[in-house]
């Protein structure tokens with residue numbers, strides 16, 4: 318695509334360089350003055366990941382799926398968290414508990430598959446609010462960097478923690 322300017326009188330003439338501009342020294346000294354002015358000031362940055370910032374107590378980060386005091390999964394795959402999620406980040410598949418699995422799953426249904434796509438999640442906490450079983454919580458940990466998009470899909474095994 319090419320542009321033409323019909324009225325050349327509207328163009329602003331470039332200011333001719335002065336002797337001071339041409340030797341660059343005042344500009345270099347001006348830049349050094351700014352650098353030196355900041356050298357002794359408190360740094361605004363931190364050496365992450367060696368140093369981590371303290372988050373506010375209301376910070377919402379990565380999710381966990383809770384187990385109960387007998388180490389059984391609390392989640393019943395009711396789907397309320399997925400339904401309340403504005404980013405449609407949660408997917409799950411439910412399954413029926415079989416006889417003999419009472420020590421694994423607290424109720425008759427459980428999530429055979431449970432996934433959260435952290436690239437979609439906006440960490441609003443609505444899933445936590447919606448859960449009737451105290452199964453899902455947002456922690457103060459944030460999603461670490463990853464090399465591909467699949468690494469941001471957290472599966473049930475990544476989210477489950479021992480009873481809390």
Ligand code: SF4
Pocket residue numbers: 398401402403404405406407433437438439440441442443444445
């Ligand atoms: S924190 Fe919000 S966006 Fe993230 S999974 Fe829960 S409901 Fe969805």
Ligand code: SF4
Pocket residue numbers: 391392393394395396397398399409447448449450451452453
């Ligand atoms: S985490 Fe809670 S709201 Fe979500 S499916 Fe499990 S029991 Fe239901």
